[in-house]
Amino acid sequence: MQPFELSLTAAADAIRARQLSPVELVDSVLDRIEKVEPHLHAYVTVTAEQARRAALEAANDAAAGRLRSPLHGIPMGLKDLIDVAGATTSASSRVRAGHRAEADSTVAARLSTAGAVLLGKTHTHEFAYGLTTPQTNNAWNRDRIAGGSSGGSAVAVAAGTATFALGTDTGGSIRVPAALNGVVGLKPTYGLVPRTGITSLSWSLDHVGPITRTVEDAALVLSVLAGHDPRDPASPAAPRADYRPGVAGAGADLAGLRVGVPRNYYFDHVDAEVEAAVRHAIDQLQALGAQLVEVEIPMTRYIQATQWGLMVPEATAYHEQTLRTAPELYQADVRILLEAGQLMPAGDYLHAQRARTLMQQAWARLLDDVDVIAAPTVPATAVAADEETITWPDGTVESVSDAFVRLSAPANITGVPSLSVPVGLDAAGLPIGMQLLGRPLEEGVLLRVGHAYEQTQPVRELAPVA
Amino acid sequence: MSADELTPAQAARWAARTGLPLPADRHDAVAATANHIHSVVAVLRELDFGDTPPAFAYHAGEEKHHAAVRTVSDRSR
Numbered sequence: 001m002q003p004f005e006l007s008l009t010a011a012a013d014a015i016r017a018r019q020l021s022p023v024e025l026v027d028s029v030l031d032r033i034e035k036v037e038p039h040l041h042a043y044v045t046v047t048a049e050q051a052r053r054a055a056l057e058a059a060n061d062a063a064a065g066r067l068r069s070p071l072h073g074i075p076m077g078l079k080d081l082i083d084v085a086g087a088t089t090s091a092s093s094r095v096r097a098g099h100r101a102e103a104d105s106t107v108a109a110r111l112s113t114a115g116a117v118l119l120g121k122t123h124t125h126e127f128a129y130g131l132t133t134p135q136t137n138n139a140w141n142r143d144r145i146a147g148g149s150s151g152g153s154a155v156a157v158a159a160g161t162a163t164f165a166l167g168t169d170t171g172g173s174i175r176v177p178a179a180l181n182g183v184v185g186l187k188p189t190y191g192l193v194p195r196t197g198i199t200s201l202s203w204s205l206d207h208v209g210p211i212t213r214t215v216e217d218a219a220l221v222l223s224v225l226a227g228h229d230p231r232d233p234a235s236p237a238a239p240r241a242d243y244r245p246g247v248a249g250a251g252a253d254l255a256g257l258r259v260g261v262p263r264n265y266y267f268d269h270v271d272a273e274v275e276a277a278v279r280h281a282i283d284q285l286q287a288l289g290a291q292l293v294e295v296e297i298p299m300t301r302y303i304q305a306t307q308w309g310l311m312v313p314e315a316t317a318y319h320e321q322t323l324r325t326a327p328e329l330y331q332a333d334v335r336i337l338l339e340a341g342q343l344m345p346a347g348d349y350l351h352a353q354r355a356r357t358l359m360q361q362a363w364a365r366l367l368d369d370v371d372v373i374a375a376p377t378v379p380a381t382a383v384a385a386d387e388e389t390i391t392w393p394d395g396t397v398e399s400v401s402d403a404f405v406r407l408s409a410p411a412n413i414t415g416v417p418s419l420s421v422p423v424g425l426d427a428a429g430l431p432i433g434m435q436l437l438g439r440p441l442e443e444g445v446l447l448r449v450g451h452a453y454e455q456t457q458p459v460r461e462l463a464p465v466a
Numbered sequence: 467m468s469a470d471e472l473t474p475a476q477a478a479r480w481a482a483r484t485g486l487p488l489p490a491d492r493h494d495a496v497a498a499t500a501n502h503i504h505s506v507v508a509v510l511r512e513l514d515f516g517d518t519p520p521a522f523a524y525h526a527g528e529e530k531h532h533a534a535v536r537t538v539s540d541r542s543r
Binding site: 439 | 472477480481484485486488492495496499500503504506507508509510511513515518519520521522524525526527535
């Protein structure tokens with residue numbers, strides 16, 4: 001096994017045991033980038049020389065017995081909405097030409113302090129306002145979409161060109177590409193991971209979190225990222241925690257855990273192979289001792305309306321100045337949404353804000369009855385790059401972006417944590433994801449359940465990039 | 467076209483009123499997209515919000531009320 005193939009957990013163990021040096025690991029991943037990145041286009045920029053210098057420093061520290069954290073010497077990518085001091089935050093947009101971040105975002109600073117090694121910045125759908133990331137190809141089939149908006153991060157992790165990465169998630173943008181590329185994506189509780197220094201799509205829906213090869217890896221990254229930041233108004237004063245499954249809870253036994261299985265919404269207009277794979281994974285949870293409880297998802301008629309009512313005017317507000325000074329620099333799909341967003345009345349925005357409050361209350365009641373909810377992450381696997389709609393067996397036609405946001409949006413609106421875990425491949429060899437949703441700040445429960453499920457499965461291999 | 471939809475000329479006027487002058491070749495597309503967004507979001511007008519406050523920046527999990535969800539039409543029942 002080459003170092004680039006190692007999970008974060010395995011690489012960290014090897015570095016700690018002095019069986020692997022950060023230099024060997026970073027060199028291996030950079031070689032992998034050189035080989036497969038031309039097929040994938042996951043990165044906006046790769047800063048190889050800086051990464052090699054950081055790896056050498058990390059190796060010297062490791063040799064002297066100074067390990068800063070489990071992320072010490074681990075190479076990673078950051079979605080290019082995340083500020084790194086002195087670097088351009090391109091947002092994968094011409095609008096940002098010449099941009100230079102003055103300071104590290106909170107997450108970049110925390111990763112740096114933890115000893116992680118930055119490889120480069122990964123592609124996003126322009127300003128995170130879309131679900132495909134058209135610049136980037138799916139890691140499993142380059143004719144299929146990467147998913148978005150954190151497409152570059154998910155593809156890099158799936159293809160071995162980053163040991164882990166960060167994404168952002170406003171309507172599924174961590175979980176959707178994670179599911180479509182067969183990797184783990186965690187959208188934490190709203191505010192748990194600070195958004196300071198990250199380009200916003202929609203302040204009241206934005207989240208930032210890890211994309212990793214395994215659930216245990218996600219727990220390691222979350223343990224470094226989470227923690228109060230007074231500069232993010234959503235940041236809770238919760239103490240920092242260790243989220244590793246072995247620390248946060250019991251092992252693989254899920255006895256006593258109540259898993260909610262939705263009878264509405266989450267299995268409607270879902271591809272048959274996706275449904276079968278997710279239900280099979282839910283059966284595995286039951287076999288581990290969990291009790292399955294049928295649940296009714298509340299207020300489903302208002303989910304899309306609330307998501308759009310919040311996101312559309314907030315995104316337009318963020319882009320107010322550049323939409324006036326340089327509208328031609330935006331891609332057509334993003335520009336039209338920003339312009340049309342200008343026409344939403346404040347009353348409709350307030351309806352969405354108040355509907356969010358009602359939805360949070362209804363979900364809190366739902367999560368009184370179960371510990372987690374298990375559901376598909378995305379209703380279909382990655383579509384072809386030129387496909388704009390999905391036609392369901394009953395004849396309903398849905399845009400790809402509407403379909404991909406549909407099952408993700410409730411966790412953005414309510415702020416509850418959601419973890420996407422790979423649960424197999426469809427007949428075309430494309431990955432399928434299951435999401436686990438839980439109570440606010442109960443990431444530990446989701447990670448425990450996801451990890452227990454993973455233990456029942458063979459170790460996943462990297463995407464077979466040609 | 468239903469009564470609550472914007473014509474391209476109305477969309478241009480609304481945009482100008484918000485400080486975003488639109489070139490003439492954008493009026494049709496912006497009106498169509500704005501009307502689609504409106505058709506999605508307008509469903510929220512069914513809800514009876516009572517005294518429910520908005521949640522602009524919130525701390526997830528801190529609020530836990532037990533009010534039932536009602537629509538405006540429920541109120542008249």
